[in-house]
Amino acid sequence: MTKSILIEKVAEKVEGLTRNQTEIVVDTVFDSIKKALMSGEKIEIRGFGNFRLKARKPRMARNPKTGESVEVPGKKVLYFKVGKALREAINTDQKP
Amino acid sequence: MTKADLVDAIFEKLGLSKKEAQDIVEILFDTMKQTFAEGESIKISGFGTFNVRKKMARRGRNPKTGEDLEITPRRVITFRVSNQLKEEIEKLSA
Numbered sequence: 404m405t406k407s408i409l410i411e412k413v414a415e416k417v418e419g420l421t422r423n424q425t426e427i428v429v430d431t432v433f434d435s436i437k438k439a440l441m442s443g444e445k446i447e448i449r450g451f452g453n454f455r456l457k458a459r460k461p462r463m464a465r466n467p468k469t470g471e472s473v474e475v476p477g478k479k480v481l482y483f484k485v486g487k488a489l490r491e492a493i494n495t496d497q498k499p
Numbered sequence: 500m501t502k503a504d505l506v507d508a509i510f511e512k513l514g515l516s517k518k519e520a521q522d523i524v525e526i527l528f529d530t531m532k533q534t535f536a537e538g539e540s541i542k543i544s545g546f547g548t549f550n551v552r553k554k555m556a557r558r559g560r561n562p563k564t565g566e567d568l569e570i571t572p573r574r575v576i577t578f579r580v581s582n583q584l585k586e587e588i589e590k591l592s593a
Contacts, residue, residue, distance in 0.1 A: 404542070405541075409541060412530050413527050416526050427512055431508050431509050433546045435505055436500070437546065448501070449502060450532075481578075481585070483578035485575070488532075490575075492532050493551060
């Protein structure tokens, strides 16, 4: 499912909300999450999951071609942890 | 940041009541949840992809008691960040 189909589905469920307004809602949600992440905040969506940046330490690695040691700098990666309610939902409402 | 902050952001963007904004946020996450429950993945361009993956039953062990047990087949969600967002995050840590 893509974002545009998600927008359509949500628009169908909310009476009086246009497709355009729904698009603004969906964009606002993901943009807000993004902004919060970039400012170092953790995002907790109860029942859905948490988003946060995890730090990866710098490490030594080797160039496999030359055998030369190189330092891979540390970086941050986005980590999503599935919430308990969501984890349970995907394992109980299974369609045959 | 919690759902309440998302509700506020929507409340400020659209001329809706707090209650309406709240309901819409709930419906959005519920719709995503239902989609995952049907085994379908969701791709949000510029953000990332939530994939639903099936795991088969496998033998495991209770690390506390050392007891052998079967880990039941289950579904898990993996999140893959979009290239665009990944680059933005990498710039941040540079």
